[in-house]
Amino acid sequence: MKASKKRLILKKIADTANSWKIAKSLGSAIGYFIRVFDRLDDNERNLELLAAFVLRQRYESIAKKQSFKSEINKYEVKCYSQNGEDGVLLYIFSMVGVTNRCFVEFGVGDGRECNTANLVLNFGWNGVLIDSDERNVSAARYYYQKMLGPESANVKIVQCLVTMENINKVLLDSGIKGEIDLLSIDIDGNDYWVWKAITAIDPRVVVIEYNASLGFEKSITVKYNSNFDRFEAHPSGFYHGASLAALTKLANYKGYVLAGCESNGVNAFFVRKDVAREKLTEVPVQKAYFPDFRRLKSLNAFQQFECIKRLDFDYV
Numbered sequence: 001m002k003a004s005k006k007r008l009i010l011k012k013i014a015d016t017a018n019s020w021k022i023a024k025s026l027g028s029a030i031g032y033f034i035r036v037f038d039r040l041d042d043n044e045r046n047l048e049l050l051a052a053f054v055l056r057q058r059y060e061s062i063a064k065k066q067s068f069k070s071e072i073n074k075y076e077v078k079c080y081s082q083n084g085e086d087g088v089l090l091y092i093f094s095m096v097g098v099t100n101r102c103f104v105e106f107g108v109g110d111g112r113e114c115n116t117a118n119l120v121l122n123f124g125w126n127g128v129l130i131d132s133d134e135r136n137v138s139a140a141r142y143y144y145q146k147m148l149g150p151e152s153a154n155v156k157i158v159q160c161l162v163t164m165e166n167i168n169k170v171l172l173d174s175g176i177k178g179e180i181d182l183l184s185i186d187i188d189g190n191d192y193w194v195w196k197a198i199t200a201i202d203p204r205v206v207v208i209e210y211n212a213s214l215g216f217e218k219s220i221t222v223k224y225n226s227n228f229d230r231f232e233a234h235p236s237g238f239y240h241g242a243s244l245a246a247l248t249k250l251a252n253y254k255g256y257v258l259a260g261c262e263s264n265g266v267n268a269f270f271v272r273k274d275v276a277r278e279k280l281t282e283v284p285v286q287k288a289y290f291p292d293f294r295r296l297k298s299l300n301a302f303q304q305f306e307c308i309k310r311l312d313f314d315y316v
Contacts, residue, residue, distance in 0.1 A: 069290070070260030070283045072269060080117035083264040085207060089115065089182070092205055092259060095279045096271060098181050103127035104171065104201060106162050106194075107186035107209075111140030115184040115207050115267070121147055125181075126154035128174045132161040162187060163226040164197040171200040178202060185209065186267075189228035192221040192242035192316070196250055204275045206256060212265040213304035214243035216289035220313040221246050238295070239308040244268055245285050246316050257282035265290035 068074055075091035076084025101124065108114040108129045119125040131137050137159040144152045160170050171177065183203035185191050191208055214220055221242035222228065230240040242250075247268060248258045256270040260283045268288070271280055291301045299307075 069263075069287055071281065072260040073263055076262055080113060080121070081115050082113055083266055084262045085115045085267055086118040088260075088262055088269060089119070089205070089207070092269060092271065092280065093181070096204065096275045099179060099204065100181060101125040102176070102180040103182040103184065104130070104176055104180060104203070105182075105184035105186075106130035106160075107188065108136070108140065109133075110136045111143050111157065115186075116182065119182070120144070120155055124151075124154075127180070127182075128156045128158060128171070128176055130158045130160055130162060130170065132159065134159055161226075162194055163190065164193050164224065165226065167194050167197055168200040171198075176201055179204065181205060182207070188230050188240045189222065190224055190226070191240075192246060192250060193224045195247075195254075202272075204272050206251070206270040207267050208247055208270070209241060209266055210244040210247050210261070210268045211238070211241040212244070212290065212292040213238040213295060213301060213308070214241075214246075215301055215305060216244055216286050218243050218315075219245040219249055220315050223312045223314050234308050234311060236304075236307045238304050239311050242316075244289050248285050249316065258285065258288055259283060261288045261290050263290050264294070265292040 072088045072091055075087040077087030077090075078084055079086040081089075101119070103116045103119065103125055104127055105114055105116045106129075108116075108131050111117060111129055111131075114129070116125065116127065116129070120127075129140060131140065137157055140157045144155050144157065148155070156174055158170065158174055160166070162170065177200050179202045181204050183195075183198075183201065183206045185195055185206070185208040187194065188209070195206070195208060222233070222240060228240075230237050233239045244258075244261065247270075251258060251270045255273050257273055257276050257280070259269045259271050259276065259280050261268045276282070292304075295301075295304055
């Protein structure tokens with residue numbers, strides 16, 4: 001639903017209130033409708049992405065050539081991922097191949113909407129899912145047991161608040177070490193610092209959330225705090241993680257190239273240099289960057305950074 005139409009509906013609701021008392025009583029209902037409208041916006045966006053993908057695949061030979069920021073954007077499809085990551089990952093692995101089909105993902109919520117669910121449920125991958133919330137972990141264990149039955153033993157689900165200090169021990173204690181096919185990081189805070197600390201595994205592909213509110217020019221990250229909470233740090237929720245430039249610089253140091261970002265402006269995809277060679281093209285940060293689609297509903301990227309620019313950042 002278009003933002004202008006949403007505002008018109010909400011204005012009509014507010015205009016029916018004859019007093020502050022009535023308006024106040026309508027507050028929770030209006031908040032509910034806003035959440036519903038936001039969910040409809042997200043669903044509409046996902047349907048648009050899926051429809052565009054199907055049409056491109058079916059009619060590419062006769063369609064007008066489209067321009068994309070990177071090759072991976074042509075393949076965005078959402079099955080279980082938050083945005084178009086499912087399609088992008090299948091494309092990347094179709095290009096570079098797989099080895100052990102092993103993954104690690106942390107920040108998975110209840111496991112139903114994450115970057116590895118499609119690989120587990122439809123392609124038989126194995127690995128470790130990690131989340132800090134006890135209820136999420138219980139829900140994820142129930143979900144994968146229900147979906148996979150005896151095969152759920154291939155997915156280890158761990159409750160842990162991941163930090164720089166514990167990440168390697170958590171991985172080794174989970175039986176994961178050495179080369180794996182995929183690492184996915186989404187912890188809304190110390191993403192940069194945790195990836196920097198990882199030495200126990202050597203992923204061929206890394207998906208990591210970047211903070212589009214920080215723009216594409218600045219190479220910055222939030223200061224490390226093992227108990228970081230983005231909404232405690234700032235009520236906007238814009239202060240978290242690292243810029244795409246900072247993550248790309250770290251990736252280059254660790255031996256990876258940027259393959260691109262999905263178009264909702266949330267996740268970046270890095271491929272190890274030896275794996276990407278002659279198969280995937282490195283994409284410059286400025287070309288790969290997308291603003292956060294959901295945050296653009298309220299503020300543009302410049303305005304988002306203005307909200308948090310006086311907070312502490314590390315320039316890396």
